[in-house]
Amino acid sequence: MINPTLRAFIKKELRQTLRDVRMRVLLFGAPVIQMTVFGLALSTEIKNIKLAVFARPDDAVAERLTERFYASGWFKPVLFSPTDDPYELIDSGRADAVLIAPRDGLGRAAVRGDGRMQLLIDASNATKGRIVEAYAKNIVAAFIAREYGPAPPRPFSFDVRVLYNPAMESSLFLVPGVMSMVICLITIILTAMSLTREREMGTFETIVSAPLSDSEILLGKTLPFILMGLVVAALVMTAAWLIFGVPVRGPLWEFGAASFFFVVTTVSVGTSISSIARTQQQSMLGGFMFLFPAILMSGIMYPVENMPPAVIAVAYLDPLMYFMRLLRNIMLKGGDLHVFLVNMAALALMAAAAAGLAYNRFRQTLN
Amino acid sequence: MNPSCALEVNGLSIKFGDFTAVDDVSFCVRKGEIFGFLGANGAGKTTTIRMLCGLLVPTSGTATVGGLGFGDGGKGIKRIVGYMSQKFTLYNDLTVGENLDFAAGLRKLDPAYAKKRRKELFALTGFDRPLSTMVRALPGGIKQELALSAAMLHDPEIIFLDEPTSGVAPAARARFWDLIRKVTALGKTVIVTTHYMDEAEQCGRIALMRTGRLIALGSPEELKASAFPGPMAELDFNGPPPEGFISGLRKARGLLELSPHGMRWHAAFSGGTEMDSALAGLPAGASRALIKPSLEDVFIRLVEGKER
Numbered sequence: 001m002i003n004p005t006l007r008a009f010i011k012k013e014l015r016q017t018l019r020d021v022r023m024r025v026l027l028f029g030a031p032v033i034q035m036t037v038f039g040l041a042l043s044t045e046i047k048n049i050k051l052a053v054f055a056r057p058d059d060a061v062a063e064r065l066t067e068r069f070y071a072s073g074w075f076k077p078v079l080f081s082p083t084d085d086p087y088e089l090i091d092s093g094r095a096d097a098v099l100i101a102p103r104d105g106l107g108r109a110a111v112r113g114d115g116r117m118q119l120l121i122d123a124s125n126a127t128k129g130r131i132v133e134a135y136a137k138n139i140v141a142a143f144i145a146r147e148y149g150p151a152p153p154r155p156f157s158f159d160v161r162v163l164y165n166p167a168m169e170s171s172l173f174l175v176p177g178v179m180s181m182v183i184c185l186i187t188i189i190l191t192a193m194s195l196t197r198e199r200e201m202g203t204f205e206t207i208v209s210a211p212l213s214d215s216e217i218l219l220g221k222t223l224p225f226i227l228m229g230l231v232v233a234a235l236v237m238t239a240a241w242l243i244f245g246v247p248v249r250g251p252l253w254e255f256g257a258a259s260f261f262f263v264v265t266t267v268s269v270g271t272s273i274s275s276i277a278r279t280q281q282q283s284m285l286g287g288f289m290f291l292f293p294a295i296l297m298s299g300i301m302y303p304v305e306n307m308p309p310a311v312i313a314v315a316y317l318d319p320l321m322y323f324m325r326l327l328r329n330i331m332l333k334g335g336d337l338h339v340f341l342v343n344m345a346a347l348a349l350m351a352a353a354a355a356g357l358a359y360n361r362f363r364q365t366l367n
Numbered sequence: 368m369n370p371s372c373a374l375e376v377n378g379l380s381i382k383f384g385d386f387t388a389v390d391d392v393s394f395c396v397r398k399g400e401i402f403g404f405l406g407a408n409g410a411g412k413t414t415t416i417r418m419l420c421g422l423l424v425p426t427s428g429t430a431t432v433g434g435l436g437f438g439d440g441g442k443g444i445k446r447i448v449g450y451m452s453q454k455f456t457l458y459n460d461l462t463v464g465e466n467l468d469f470a471a472g473l474r475k476l477d478p479a480y481a482k483k484r485r486k487e488l489f490a491l492t493g494f495d496r497p498l499s500t501m502v503r504a505l506p507g508g509i510k511q512e513l514a515l516s517a518a519m520l521h522d523p524e525i526i527f528l529d530e531p532t533s534g535v536a537p538a539a540r541a542r543f544w545d546l547i548r549k550v551t552a553l554g555k556t557v558i559v560t561t562h563y564m565d566e567a568e569q570c571g572r573i574a575l576m577r578t579g580r581l582i583a584l585g586s587p588e589e590l591k592a593s594a595f596p597g598p599m600a601e602l603d604f605n606g607p608p609p610e611g612f613i614s615g616l617r618k619a620r621g622l623l624e625l626s627p628h629g630m631r632w633h634a635a636f637s638g639g640t641e642m643d644s645a646l647a648g649l650p651a652g653a654s655r656a657l658i659k660p661s662l663e664d665v666f667i668r669l670v671e672g673k674e675r
Contacts (some may be wrong), residue, residue, distance in 0.1 A: 008472020016460050202454020207518075209420055211445040211451070212472035 003210060005094055009220030010227065013194065017228065021362020027132040027228065031182040031236045036243060051075040052095040053203050054086060061107035063146070069099070074135050076354050090122045097132050176247045177300030180235045180320055183259070184266050185291060187229040191270030192283035195221055199365075200279060208366060216305035222267050230256075233261035240331075249338050258330065258344060261351040262323040268274075268354035269319075275361035294320045319354070373398045373525050373556040375389065377433045378430035381414055388414040390579040391428070396525075398557060401551055403570030404560040405662075407670060410576040412560040413453060416527050419558070421445040433525055443470065446474075447522035456514045463513060464498030465628055470517040481520060488516040492546060499646050508539025512546060519550070526550065528559040544569055564663045573662075577670045594665045595623065598633040598642050604653045608632070619645035623670045633664055635668060 056060035069075045089095040100118040102109040123129025198204035240246040273286040274292045300318035329339045373397040381389040389411045396402040404412040404477025435443045451546045459653040471481035532540040621641025636642040
């Protein structure tokens with residue numbers, strides 16, 4: 001049976017946190033809303049890509065290829081005149097992509113073996129750009145297979161020009177990142193604010209005046225948030241899977257273990273922040289001061305490999321990076337055991353270090 | 368240790384780095400007594416109380432609370448005393464029942480025992496609202512009575528109240544002091560700090576503290592008698608005192624204390640003859656009356672007087 005004091009703490013924190021409507025929204029509503037926004041951006045833009053094809057009227061191969069594009073359901077035709085400037089079509093937003101066939105016709109160029117087509121893509125929205133490019137390549141590959149047999153002599157290829165945003169990211173890739181960000185945000189801020197609120201209000205004095213050991217108080221004030229963090233993690237993952245079809249290819253126990261160590265780390269960080277902060281505002285600011293660099297260096301938005309060596313060294317201290325890698329590995333790649341173990345070991349180490357720091361800082365504030 | 372003492376302190380000092388918060392303090396609180404701490408902010412009252420609750424370990428000196436020392440870092444003391452700190456001790460965003468459940472959980476009380484105690488304390492304090500009432504909806508005085516119930520849930524023999532009535536309406540303050548007397552009638556010892564003189568008058572004995580030192584200790588009557596061995600006169604000039612009279616009076620032989628109280632002045636002397644000669648030149652139209660010194664006069668003389 002669990003220690004009655006810990007049970008009292010868990011009941012109290014859950015009641016305090018869950019009674020407040022704003023808190024409930026922040027805890028359970030906000031993560032799902034954030035995920036929804038990402039998910040919708042992912043699914044709606046796949047269809048209705050406005051494609052303009054510039055080809056000679058007598059280019060039968062180009063015409064058949066164009067039909068394949070429109071028949072795919074992803075692309076739709078754009079009204080334009082052959083004298084329009086392709087760049088201007090994209091600039092003005094009338095087209096999302098422009099396919100330009102060789103001047104003397106695709107069929108003839110294919111026979112010659114250098115059927116280079118130009119594909120202009122509007123990638124001011126990176127997600128869209130990446131998807132358009134992938135679709136176009138797939139359609140052309142299928143078309144080549146049909147027209148020229150299974151082992152094509154590469155009769156034509158793309159000269160892809162990605163406009164406005166050459167570094168592209170996909171939303172599918174982003175969802176696990178957003179998940180880890182949301183869990184991190186909630187656990188750190190919730191823990192730090194709850195502890196500083198007790199200090200600010202003076203109720204902490206009552207807790208320390210009870211005959212409890214330091215670790216009982218620390219566990220009492222952190223365990224409830226670890227539990228809530230795990231619930232949020234499960235909720236956010238279910239939302240990602242149910243609403244947007246982000247796959248969960250790896251075993252659930254890997255997800256549970258990764259979430260546990262990550263939440264222990266973030267709750268410990270929140271506890272450490274609360275040992276420095278004097279007011280709830282300071283805790284919240286402290287939480288964000290940790291959060292922003294942690295997010296930027298985690299590889300959620302920019303690949304860690306592209307960072308300067310000094311920053312990479314710091315990124316290796318970022319628990320968010322390991323958790324995000326674990327999530328991507330588990331959700332998208334099926335949870336390869338080697339990747340899992342390496343990142344898990346690092347995350348467990350971080351959790352132990354953070355919990356140790358939190359315990360030390362917390363004890364100092366007690367005495 | 369004196370067996371009639373609920374707690375006893377000898378040569379107690381508490382230092383935070385170079386700062387001495389409590390400096391060589393000795394006293395005994397008798398069982399069943401209402402013992403008051405009086406002093407300005409920063410005089411060391413709260414530090415002394417926190418130490419006696421087992422929250423701070425003394426730097427030097429000895430202290431025993433309910434027969435227990437600090438060998439275990441204060442944990443044993445925490446178990447046997449009740450403490451209601453200066454600030455909120457209840458959670459505004461929890462109900463009455465949830466607050467008491469948490470207080471019981473903190474002390475690992477058996478649920479059945481906690482329920483029995485809750486009923487006893489509700490009868491004592493006259494609390495009759497539903498357990499599902501949110502604490503934030505309670506008036507200030509009731510909140511403090513409930514806080515006292517939470518601090519007494521484990522049935523401690525010694526109860527510490529740090530400014531329990533600050534920010535509470537006067538009628539509710541009187542009610543709270545009735546409650547304190549009821550608690551001591553049960554044989555409990557109550558140690559209380561306050562800023563209010565009228566509350567200090569209700570204590571059995573008062574410890575007066577200034578900058579970490581205990582400067583006087585005794586019942587209200589004893590303190591008055593030792594601070595003012597001679598008579599005290601209240602002077603009424605029916606308006607502002609004449610030019611130069613007050614400054615002349617300050618130099619009079621045998622004057623112990625002279626301080627304004629609203630439109631009037633209180634003047635204390637070492638004896639009757641000194642008073643008569645000093646007040647011989649009292650201007651026409653002014654009147655004097657012999658009064659009994661109040662605790663406020665004592666406080667001014669002993670605490671503020673030394674700072675001049």
